[in-house]
Amino acid sequence: MKITVICVGKVKEKFYRDAIAEYEKRLSRYCRLEMIEVADEKTPDGVGKNLEEQIKEREAQRILEKLREDMFVCTLEIEGKRFSSEKFAEWLEKLTVTGTSHVAFVIGGSLGLHESVKRRSDMALSFSDMTFPHQLMRVILTEQIYRCFRIINGEPYHK
Numbered sequence: 001m002k003i004t005v006i007c008v009g010k011v012k013e014k015f016y017r018d019a020i021a022e023y024e025k026r027l028s029r030y031c032r033l034e035m036i037e038v039a040d041e042k043t044p045d046g047v048g049k050n051l052e053e054q055i056k057e058r059e060a061q062r063i064l065e066k067l068r069e070d071m072f073v074c075t076l077e078i079e080g081k082r083f084s085s086e087k088f089a090e091w092l093e094k095l096t097v098t099g100t101s102h103v104a105f106v107i108g109g110s111l112g113l114h115e116s117v118k119r120r121s122d123m124a125l126s127f128s129d130m131t132f133p134h135q136l137m138r139v140i141l142t143e144q145i146y147r148c149f150r151i152i153n154g155e156p157y158h159k
Helices: 014-027 049-066 085-097 115-120 134-152
Strands: 002-008 032-038 072-081 102-107 123-125
Touching: 002 049, 002 134, 014 032, 014 134, 032 049, 032 134, 049 115, 072 115, 085 134, 102 134
Parallel strands: 002 032, 002 102, 072 102, 072 123
Antiparallel strands: none
């Protein structure tokens, strides 16, 4: 299986980069993982609704350029579906059994995702009602994907 994580913005802090690199290394046993970063837009403080929408639309164009027809697209959204780790693993395994070979997870920028990206999504996934920095969300997502493969393969994992 190939998993692509498409993210808005760069990971600046070394400790986040190190954590992501560790999970990328661990995941190499189970899948082909690709991280794609698209440029984020500068968002001034106190931005109005119109400018906010324009910023999200420009970021969406960059995201949509990276999505291919053969990808099952899963956007990370507060309003999305929630799983336990075990149910997330079941969901991912079911995708592979039904013939899906490429899953793309999309993490938006500081303003969230534009409607055009949400419409392209096959499923919205939520990890919490809370908002997380996109850099930390990459760590959480890659850790949970790694945990999925450990569960799917009947290997021990921390509960």
